[in-house]
Amino acid sequence: MIVRHERVGKSWYHISMITILCVGKAKVYIDEDAELLKRMRKECEVRACADLEAMIRAVEKMNDVMVFLCDEAGRTHTSMEFAELLKRPLNLGKRVVFCIAPAEGWGEYRARVPHAKLLSLSPMTLPHDLARHMLVEQVYRALSILSGHPYHKA
DSSP states (O other): OOOEEEEETTEEEEEOSEEEEEESOOOOSSHHHHHHHHHTTTTEEEEEESSHHHHHHHHHHOSSEEEEEEEEEEEOOOHHHHHHHHHHHHHTTOEEEEEEOOTTOOGGGGGGOTTOEEEOSOSSOOOHHHHHHHHHHHHHHHHHHHHTOTTOOO
16 A cells, blocks of 8 residues: 655655545544544544535645545445545555535535546435445455455455
């Protein structure tokens, strides 16, 4: 896995290659979520944004990223397809950013991230904590698949 660092002033900072952005508090869904994030601390981070505007501004400031907007209108993937979806940008050293919309949906903000792809976690509408938990689990599973780890048993 590629680890990326960026310089801010005189200091170098570790940059997670996968970022999950959500609106509101980024509280951990269950203990398993905390455990998975602990295992992926070098590759993945979950960040909370105050509101949708702050989330879009954060995405607009990022360089060399592939952005996925989680939306029920997006395309669904199997775990293997999801791993393949992450493989190319990660191998190229790009950051992958997943954005989970608030209850109101994307609305006019969708147009501000024209390069983003829509990703559906389920055709059903999910509570945000559950959507975040499912995404953390699938990112962990995808990284396990890509590294040849036996976590994925399908």
